[in-house]
């Protein structure tokens with residue numbers, strides 16, 4: 134009798150399966166992990182990946198994010214560079230991956246002093262964020278303190294602002310704090326600044342920022358501007374899955390149709 138080798142099967146599943154919590158079209162109640170043979174040949178990159186995966190029913194599709202040259206390595210994200218750093222590095226370590234993407238190279242080139250300073254600042258940011266989030270009308274002095282800490286954090290990576298992800302969510306919360314205090318214009322300008330600093334990298338979480346921008350423009354009655362950002366949101370959500378829309382007149386109708394079907398938009 135041939136016995137199955139549990140260790141080998143465990144390794145095959147552990148090293149090749151995809152989490153289902155990513156992008157699911159059609160059935161958002163699915164969770165856990167799945168194994169797809171061809172996608173398991175794709176390697177990982179935390180940033181600058183050239184493909185993105187989505188699941189339709191039980192099929193996985195991988196779409197290129199830009200033209201790929203013959204012989205070029207095919208790369209998707211097993212875990213995105215914008216996600217929690219510690220969890221990402223733990224996953225890569227468990228898979229024996231010594232990632233050479235520009236984010237990992239930058240991380241590795243950081244001095245121990247900078248790493249220590251970052252940990253300290255993140256600690257302060259975390260405490261301040263809790264206070265700001267809990268207050269219905271956050272104290273201006275608290276917001277300023279948070280802004281100052283975020284500025285210092287940002288400065289640690291000022292040569293590579295597009296690879297600095299620690300301030301993305303905190304900036305969103307600062308914007309929310311200004312909004313709670315009625316300063317919608319300041320809230321909007323913070324988010325537009327955040328959007329612009331990541332314009333040249335593919336970030337899944339940027340859609341949340343764009344959605345907040347749309348909502349702020351609407352509250353400020355800047356309807357033309359709101360429409361412009363709705364287009365950015367639609368394109369940013371649908372194009373990675375369906376490819377660049379060729380027909381400029383028809384694209385919005387198609388994107389809205391897909392948005393109505395809800396699960397296609399990754400928000």
Ligand SMILES: C[S@@+](CC[C@H](N)C(=O)[O-])C[C@H]1O[C@@H](n2cnc3c(N)ncnc32)[C@H](O)[C@@H]1O
Pocket residue numbers: 148149172173174175176177178228229230231232233
């Ligand atoms: C899902 S498989 C990818 C396909 C695999 N390279 C192959 O040739 O069949 C995952 C394994 O590929 C390797 N791998 C994937 N991305 C890598 C990377 N960026 N650097 C080094 N090794 C990587 C690791 O050994 C990892 O456990």
